[in-house]
Amino acid sequence: MAEMPVHTPAVAQEAEYKNLFFTLFPNLGEEQIRAIKSEIQIQTVRKGGFIYREDDTPQGFLCLLHGSAKVVTAGVTGRSQIIRLVKPIGILGYRALFAGENYRFSAKALDESVIGFIEKTAFFRIVRSNGEVALHILRAIAGELGVSNIRTVALTQKYIRGRLADSLLFLIGLYGLTDDGLLAVSLSREDLAQLSSMTTSNAIRTLSAFASEGVIALIGKRIKIVDRPRLEKISERG
């Protein structure tokens, strides 16, 4: 966390963010909430900033309360790859924390983001003393491992078109669409490529193809979803 803090938000907002944190841990008693709340620190990270870096040692439990983030690796031959995307309220960097390892990947903010943080010894004390909290985290991790496994199969077996369609559908599901059908996140083509395990050229090329087929429309760098059923068909075909 050495370089994470950029500035501290207003105290009133901070309290609100701390409350947000607890949507992760429902069914807790009043005292438990108060005890945990005193341990939470709120910090903001500017767009493009690192939330943590590969090889850093985890200092605590992190939670994305506002904004969006990506977890990335440099890959084998320098080809970076997006391992996962996080939206509020989502947990972050917990794998290395629980495994007792250093971070294997880096986490970067895609937008100005707000992070909740609990120092690790305090966090483990909470988990140990409350099996219910542990179960909630287990549930979250289990869900994520499922996504990861499905993604591995899709990335290794589908063609470029299928993989890009997957990514677009995934982004729709995660971040949703604006009123006029635009993807709510504005990922660069490069990010989209790294999410779909392809070169930037091919991401751009395939987006163009989708656009000329009327499946999507390209408005500047933003993407409008025109024919979602078609997109799903492309994804299924593989």
Next chain:
Amino acid sequence: MAEMPVHTPAVAQEAEYKNLFFTLFPNLGEEQIRAIKSEIQIQTVRKGGFIYREDDTPQGFLCLLHGSAKVVTAGVTGRSQIIRLVKPIGILGYRALFAGENYRFSAKALDESVIGFIEKTAFFRIVRSNGEVALHILRAIAGELGVSNIRTVALTQKYIRGRLADSLLFLIGLYGLTDDGLLAVSLSREDLAQLSSMTTSNAIRTLSAFASEGVIALIGKRIKIVDRPRLEKISERG
């Protein structure tokens, strides 16, 4: 678990297997151990048999106590893929259990295997009442998620040779070598291919190439590791 039981081992062995189960949960009190032990059921699965099937609903917490198992999916276009391999003492099928979903993959025994089982409501009661147990499971899952993520990157970015070398090194690490340098597990070429995300033809072809280069030796269907450093170089090169 409907079709899992094949036969029940002798009572004496059963008690031993139950003890094995607890290597997963160290630092438990005597009474806790006794309480949990009464919940454990031991069952055996013959080679090639299903431990659970895709779309089944998890009935409890499973643990592989003897033998070996693979978790597989039919894949996108019917190309099956091995998601992970399990050796004793390892947990199995917990993802769907914690996520509250049906199984997304099937688990099959690679050898005659022994499974420990705790019915889910009993299991969740144990976890809820004991944060320490939950933390141990969290640790296990976190380690596995790490392996899964690294594997995804390797499978999508490395060439066939690198992927096969990865798989061989992975198998050495997981199951070890016999005294004469043979891989301790005897996976079929098809299994090896499904683990490395390639066709069976290419797995066989690349094994032949490795053999003619003196990296490995093929003794029937078994694989002898001749030059491990070389194998590691191939893996690193990608």
Next chain:
DNA sequence: GCATTTTTATGCTCGACAGCATAAAAATTC
């Protein structure tokens, strides 16, 4: 405002690898 960098866009070439075919060897069945 202009210059520089980054992002988006498209075309071309080459190689890795899937898909298929064929066949030998080994395992299994009867």
Next chain:
DNA sequence: GAATTTTTATGCTGTCGAGCATAAAAATGC
């Protein structure tokens, strides 16, 4: 032990997609 199935082995062809080049457009810096 003969017949059938499965596993292992190898060759050939077509194509998906990486790698590279080029350039326009947009964003950023000064």
